[in-house]
Amino acid sequence: MASAYNPIYTDVPEKDVFALHFLQTLSNLRTQNSFSSPDNKTSDRVKKIKKAAYVSMARAAGGTNRLWSRSLLHQAAKRNNKNVRFLRRKRRVTWLMRRRSNRGDPIEDVAAERLRNLVPGGGGMETSKLMEETAHYIKCLSMQVKVMQCLVDGLSPK
Amino acid sequence: MDLSGRFGARSGDGVPFREAAALESLHIGGGEEFRQMVPPENAGGFAALLELPPTQAVELLHSSSSSASQATTLHSLGTLSFPSNPLLMERASRFSVIATDNQQNGNVSGETTTTSSVPSNEHIKTEPAETETCDQAAVEKQSNRCGKRKELDKKVKSSTKKKNKSSEENEKLPYVHVRARRGQATDSHSLAERARREKINARMKLLQELVPGCDKIQGTALVLDEIINHVQSLQRQVEMLSMRLASVNPRIDFNLDTILASENGSLMDGSFNGATMQLAWPLQVMETEQSYHHRQLQQPPSQQWPFDGLNQPVWGREENQDHGNDHNNLMVGSTSLHPNQVKMEL
Numbered sequence: 317m318a319s320a321y322n323p324i325y326t327d328v329p330e331k332d333v334f335a336l337h338f339l340q341t342l343s344n345l346r347t348q349n350s351f352s353s354p355d356n357k358t359s360d361r362v363k364k365i366k367k368a369a370y371v372s373m374a375r376a377a378g379g380t381n382r383l384w385s386r387s388l389l390h391q392a393a394k395r396n397n398k399n400v401r402f403l404r405r406k407r408r409v410t411w412l413m414r415r416r417s418n419r420g421d422p423i424e425d426v427a428a429e430r431l432r433n434l435v436p437g438g439g440g441m442e443t444s445k446l447m448e449e450t451a452h453y454i455k456c457l458s459m460q461v462k463v464m465q466c467l468v469d470g471l472s473p474k
Numbered sequence: 475m476d477l478s479g480r481f482g483a484r485s486g487d488g489v490p491f492r493e494a495a496a497l498e499s500l501h502i503g504g505g506e507e508f509r510q511m512v513p514p515e516n517a518g519g520f521a522a523l524l525e526l527p528p529t530q531a532v533e534l535l536h537s538s539s540s541s542a543s544q545a546t547t548l549h550s551l552g553t554l555s556f557p558s559n560p561l562l563m564e565r566a567s568r569f570s571v572i573a574t575d576n577q578q579n580g581n582v583s584g585e586t587t588t589t590s591s592v593p594s595n596e597h598i599k600t601e602p603a604e605t606e607t608c609d610q611a612a613v614e615k616q617s618n619r620c621g622k623r624k625e626l627d628k629k630v631k632s633s634t635k636k637k638n639k640s641s642e643e644n645e646k647l648p649y650v651h652v653r654a655r656r657g658q659a660t661d662s663h664s665l666a667e668r669a670r671r672e673k674i675n676a677r678m679k680l681l682q683e684l685v686p687g688c689d690k691i692q693g694t695a696l697v698l699d700e701i702i703n704h705v706q707s708l709q710r711q712v713e714m715l716s717m718r719l720a721s722v723n724p725r726i727d728f729n730l731d732t733i734l735a736s737e738n739g740s741l742m743d744g745s746f747n748g749a750t751m752q753l754a755w756p757l758q759v760m761e762t763e764q765s766y767h768h769r770q771l772q773q774p775p776s777q778q779w780p781f782d783g784l785n786q787p788v789w790g791r792e793e794n795q796d797h798g799n800d801h802n803n804l805m806v807g808s809t810s811l812h813p814n815q816v817k818m819e820l
Contacts, residue, residue, distance in 0.1 A: 366716040427698035447677035457708040464715040
């Protein structure tokens with residue numbers, strides 16, 4: 317891997333961490349009764365698995381340390397109507413939003429808006445922070461894709 | 475002011491003059507960046523000015539003087555031809571250079587220490603401006619504050635300056651100084667704006683390395699589009715794979731004997747014996763993850779929001795509990811999932 321010193325910290329853990337989290341989440345899904353019953357619609361199951369994938373990815377990638385993972389977990393918890401366990405970080409929104417509204421580089425802003433919609437938790441971030449989070453998010457996504465690919469390959473019939 | 479007169483002096487005779495470096499950095503840790511030694515006659519004045527160990531100050535001066543010796547006039551300082559070594563160039567570009575009469579160099583260094591010692595100690599602080607490791611909010615505030623300082627500086631030093639790039643010194647410094655480029659406005663807004671843009675460009679470079687096929691593209695907008703496409707494609711891949719998993723799963727019922735059978739039969743035999751092996755791998759992974767979390771905590775602390783100190787222990791404890799439970803479930807449910815999984819993936 318690149319050994320150059322990069323002051324922007326974007327390390328992700330190894331693949332097995334992602335695998336472990338994903339499998340744990342899947343096994344949790346298994347134990348739910350509604351999951352393996354045949355009358356369950358496929359789309360529901362797909363959604364659950366997808367959500368499990370994202371949640372496990374967020375956990376593996378660093379829990380609440382990264383912005384995107386934090387907001388992902390928050391979304392998931394809200395949907396489950398779980399008690400919100402994480403402390404809500406007071407966002408320094410006012411100052412940042414003021415800055416953002418002042419500086420309008422039109423080229424960047426359009427793309428930055430799209431990126432904000434894609435990356436979870438992108439709404440409250442400055443553009444530079446957004447790009448850091450995007451970099452980390454991309455790394456974690458690709459790791460998660462690899463894990464899921466291996467799992468599917470292993471489970472699919474030969 | 476004496477200073478403006480002195481610093482504004484230009485020698486148009488083309489003789490390579492020495493510059494009194496209006497150095498922005500007082501603590502320059504990177505003495506290793508400068509490869510050349512300087513005649514010691516300059517060491518005294520500048521060491522006092524910079525409060526540096528004389529050798530470092532001397533090296534600094536020589537680097538700036540050697541770089542500027544190729545420029546003959548003050549105007550050409552706008553395009554300082556730095557040594558061709560790109561590393562040195564990048565790091566030496568942090569120091570702005572000022573032209574003075576070369577004859578007065580001895581006097582100047584003396585005088586700069588006396589006359590400019592007071593004001594310059596306010597103005598010239600150490601600052602490499604690139605702030606990737608600095609706390610963002612603090613940076614923005616500080617760059618606003620030093621906008622005023624920059625206006626003062628601009629009166630004193632009318633020469634060109636270059637934006638600083640830095641490396642390890644950032645970690646010590648809580649704020650950022652940005653120098654105005656020649657011919658550009660120096661009010662605090664545009665300075666801060668420029669700093670922000672530099673930050674964004676640095677991160678864009680990082681993203682470009684991540685996304686395959688992005689380095690060829692020129693222009694910010696296209697690169698951003700490419701990045702967005704990449705993120706979208708990754709998310710679509712996750713969705714596709716989750717659909718496939720959903721279709722596959724009910725058949726297997728998560729009993730991974732089939733995996734064992736299909737993959738390595740020999741491993742299955744071994745894994746039945748090694749009950750410890752079943753526990754060993756998840757534990758190892760847990761350790762990796764713990765170390766990763768610890769690393770994240772210890773690594774640039776300025777990047778962590780203050781609440782993370784509260785979040786992390788809480789979350790970590792809960793995670794541990796979850797893992798404990800899940801471990802039991804998994805161990806009971808599957809036979810030897812993990813070593814095989816490792817085989818498949820690693």
